[in-house]
Amino acid sequence: MQLAVVGLNHNTASVELRECLAVPQERIEQIYSDILKNERIYEALILSTCNRVEYYIVTDDFLCNVESVLKIVAEESKIQLDELKNHTYTYCGRDAIKHLFKVACGLDSLVLGEPQIFGQVKDAFANAKIYGKVDRFLKKLEESTIKIAKKVRTDTKIAENPVSVSYAAVELAKKIFGSLKNKSALIIGAGEMCELAAKHLSTTDISSIVITNRTFQKAEALAKEVSGVAKPFSNINEYLVDADIIISSTGAPDYIVRYDDVKSIMQKRKYSPMFFIDIAVPRDIDPKINEIENTYVYDIDDLKSVVEANKKAREKEAVKAMEMVEEAVDSFFGWVKSLKIVPTIKNLRLYFEEIKNNELIRLKEKHKNMDETLLNYALTSYLNKVLHTPLTNLKNLGAGSEKYTLAEAVEILFNLKGE
């Protein structure tokens, strides 16, 4: 039995195709049932996120069964099989395990190290337990996947540094204020960048968000989305007095927030810190404001340089994470290989047990007065002692791919080297 995966992601398929193939919750039961109709597919797992759709199967015939899964997917999504094949990747055995571990650790994500994927993988396993089939193989795989994903998150800093402009801005704000509790933000503009920043801010414990925009309706709409307050554009200086974080992105040709205004505002604020994030081009906030005590002005270039540095830091951490993944794959693959030897061990034990039982019957017939229990105990004890070393060695080494001569194999099994 081995693991195989067939799927597509942001690297191999367009967003339209990914949308077509995404597995809706209401169809998941049916798709699992279709896949598991194939008797040679023993267990199955479907991972469907906005950036990837992957089908993991436990099978003993990789090629045939991946084809059968693809046919089901093509039918379900009403896409030609050949067209589908052009956008999918397939991995088998060790590579499939490695792929899943990489996915769970965020090493195969669009944003390297993104933490959300871990939760999505866990949800996929939970769904598979309800609608699909999770047996011995996938149970062990789930355990190992969770373990490696957690290890990568705690032992590396892959998810530590923000790699989006709006997130980097919020993190910088935290570097000034510590907690954003009891802090207020003023968002000037209601465009896409402001929207992203406002949404990021609304996920923190910030106490209030004020949004101001030339078109008041747009400000109102964004304010509604982020539980903020919309205010008219004309009185910006009034709102600045109470704002700790100011994010601005408008299409204005000149500065909206000026040096002299901020200087007098800072006196009113008793020089309590102000953090300005200017994501507009041309800039909205006079960079000279950065010279005033306790004010910090960051423009889009500053933020981009933070993001680039963080991306490089993540790539560096990804190398460490990959080493951990390789180790985890080796460990899991060792378990998979050990599964192959289990029937051999069982048969070997049965073979010796049978000899012992026949011998016991023969002795019983020959010596009617003998104590059968004692003899059985003695023979079993002898057998256990004889078999202990070879069975242990067989378990540890037996599934390896190394080739030995018969004599070498016996030496290894019974630890006879050097005796």
Next chain:
Amino acid sequence: MLYSINIFFYIVSFLLILFHFFHNNRKLYLSSQIAMFISVSLNIVNFILRWARLSEFPSNSLFDVLNLVMLFLGVGYLVMFAKYRRPFILLFVLPFIIASGIGGFISENIVYHSKPLSTFWIYIHLPLTIGGTAFFLIAALAGILYFLQERQLKNKNFGLIFKNFPPLETINNINIFALYTGFVLFSGGIVSGIIWGLLEWNGTLMLTSKLVFSFITWIVFAVIIIVKKTKGLTPKKTATLSIIGILLILLTYHGVATFLLR
């Protein structure tokens, strides 16, 4: 011997936190905190044993005073860590602790008082004054930390200091907390010192250089706190004044030491 082991542990803690600063390793961080905790515990044991051996409060030699400085700085750090969970204050505090410890070694034979001070007031005056000074020193160190971090933020320099040091507002809070705690303790030290002096000099207050210097220091910190409370001081100004304050204290101690050793 125990004193040497004590200083050794302080040095170990410093090296561990230094490595943690560069490598950001959780194990190094935890080890440095454990080493610090052991060091402070050893410091306390050492102090008690010396008290028992001398049969008096150990205070009449420079060695004993520096030992107390070391102890209070260690305890001061643990208090700040318990409140703010910011281990990198250690990077700044430990050099002073180690310097005090080594200073103790060097000045073992420098005696302040020829006869033991067995008065009850020594138990109040000395710990409060030294404790207050230790917190003032921590406030000043937080001030330096503030300047470093503020510079990184202004210049958009995102190096190791930026990543590892606490947020500006947290550093400011550490600065203020240490300043207030130091002031309360130091005020207690001044008041108990005056009462002790009045009792010793039959009800008259002798204007010794020790008293004058201490009073000037107390006034400086009182002004910082009053202005901060009433008019409001920017974090940068508070940090600057904390540093000036501790320099004045060092000057006071220098004056006192010169006066007493003359």
